[in-house]
Amino acid sequence: MSFATEPTFQHGQAPKAASGTAILFCNLGTPDAPTAPALRRYLAEFLSDHRVVEIPRLLWWLILHGIILRIRPKKSAAKYASIWMKEGSPLKVWTEKQATMLRGYLAVRGHAVEVRYAMRYGNPSIASQLDQLKADGVTRVLILPAYPQYSGTTTASVFDAVYTWAAKVRRLPEFRFVNNYHDVPGYIDALADRVRAHWRVNGKAEQLLMSFHGVPERTLKLGDPYHCECHKTARLLASSLGLEKDSYKVTFQSRFGKAKWLEPYTEPTLIGMAQAGVKSVDVVCPGFTGDCLETLEEINMEARHAFLEAGGKAFNYIECLNDSPVWLAALAEFSVQHLAGWPTQAGANTQELAAMRAAAQSLGASQ
Ligand SMILES: C=CC1=C(C)c2cc3[nH]c(cc4nc(cc5[nH]c(cc1n2)c(C)c5CCC(=O)O)C(CCC(=O)O)=C4C)c(C)c3C=C
Ligand SMILES: [Fe+2]
Numbered sequence: 525m526s527f528a529t530e531p532t533f534q535h536g537q538a539p540k541a542a543s544g545t546a547i548l549f550c551n552l553g554t555p556d557a558p559t560a561p562a563l564r565r566y567l568a569e570f571l572s573d574h575r576v577v578e579i580p581r582l583l584w585w586l587i588l589h590g591i592i593l594r595i596r597p598k599k600s601a602a603k604y605a606s607i608w609m610k611e612g613s614p615l616k617v618w619t620e621k622q623a624t625m626l627r628g629y630l631a632v633r634g635h636a637v638e639v640r641y642a643m644r645y646g647n648p649s650i651a652s653q654l655d656q657l658k659a660d661g662v663t664r665v666l667i668l669p670a671y672p673q674y675s676g677t678t679t680a681s682v683f684d685a686v687y688t689w690a691a692k693v694r695r696l697p698e699f700r701f702v703n704n705y706h707d708v709p710g711y712i713d714a715l716a717d718r719v720r721a722h723w724r725v726n727g728k729a730e731q732l733l734m735s736f737h738g739v740p741e742r743t744l745k746l747g748d749p750y751h752c753e754c755h756k757t758a759r760l761l762a763s764s765l766g767l768e769k770d771s772y773k774v775t776f777q778s779r780f781g782k783a784k785w786l787e788p789y790t791e792p793t794l795i796g797m798a799q800a801g802v803k804s805v806d807v808v809c810p811g812f813t814g815d816c817l818e819t820l821e822e823i824n825m826e827a828r829h830a831f832l833e834a835g836g837k838a839f840n841y842i843e844c845l846n847d848s849p850v851w852l853a854a855l856a857e858f859s860v861q862h863l864a865g866w867p868t869q870a871g872a873n874t875q876e877l878a879a880m881r882a883a884a885q886s887l888g889a890s891q
């Protein structure tokens with residue numbers, strides 16, 4: 525294997541992040557447009573990942589290209605079209621805003637750290653953002669997945685993309701990787717704040733349902749900690765909200781394929797609750813840090829419809845953390861802990877720090 529000639533960081537040239545330290549905030553990815561061709565490209569990349577679908581390659585290639593990529597893109601495009609924002613896909617809009625706000629909250633704390641976002645599938649890719657950071661003179665990168673709960677299917681796949689990029693690079697930046705933050709107090713507080721804010725305006729429903737993205741059940745048996753981490757998040761959130769065991773439920777959504785996934789499933793649980801006489805439910809999706817197809821369409825449209833059809837009277841969806849100041853402040857605090865020992869000061873470049881502070885303040889960040 526040979527390494528490409530790389531642009532070198534010239535002496536005397538100031539790196540863009542004055543400290544030379546950066547955070548790459550990595551999310552799953554989303555199609556570029558709510559159209560069948562864009563969905564086909566996105567799903568082909570996503571579903572070809574061995575971390576996501578663990579069945580023998582040749583068999584899966586035939587199923588993926590022979591069946592799934594012929595049917596699913598059109599159906600999924602229609603779903604995306606129903607939630608698309610004027611700025612683009614909600615997942616991308618929120619991820620980009622979170623990266624900008626994180627940079628601002630770090631600046632408010634005196635840390636001149638560049639923050640970029642990347643997508644595991646689609647654009648901007650992890651490789652393209654790492655290329656850009658390197659070209660900008662960054663020499664230390666904290667890889668921060670947008671997933672609070674670790675799963676081989678998501679978190680480890682982000683790390684794979686970093687390793688794949690690194691395998692082709694001669695002069696590597698120093699890397700650190702965040703595995704999870706499912707039980708970090710700031711994350712739990714931010715979730716609790718979201719739920720309480722909802723209760724203040726709308727009152728409290730009979731039940732709180734916490735719906736997490738599912739994964740195949742066999743991943744749990746093979747040692748993936750995702751299921752346990754989701755339950756720990758749920759337990760901590762319930763305790764922070766002062767909820768008794770019988771007033772909340774934990775479920776798993778977004779089943780893909782025919783295999784058994786983590787149970788109980790979200791939609792059948794909601795139907796069962798309505799049939800058992802539960803009239804009102806609050807639904808929160810703690811594993812998604814930003815609203816996306818799986819929350820806005822699958823939960824707030826499909827699951828809502830199923831609950832009301834089955835006899836429920838009030839379905840209240842609680843939005844994801846998105847641009848919650850409590851959340852971004854907590855993420856900044858948590859990131860600072862992971863950056864410990866790395867230079868994060870702008871040094872002589874106080875002008876940049878002042879500009880970052882001003883940007884943060886215009887976004888509503890406080891000291
Ligand atoms: C939050 C963590 C997520 C885990 C764990 C996860 C596992 C997982 N997902 C699929 C299949 C699909 N997921 C899709 C969308 C999607 N998934 C997550 C998050 C997790 N997935 C998010 C945030 C999104 C939304 C993306 C967006 O653009 O808004 C989709 C695509 C949509 C569709 O066509 O239905 C698929 C497919 C598997 C197989 C899996 C674990 C094995
Ligand atoms: Fe998914």
Ligand SMILES: [Fe+2]
Pocket residue numbers: 778817818822
């Ligand atoms: Fe879905």
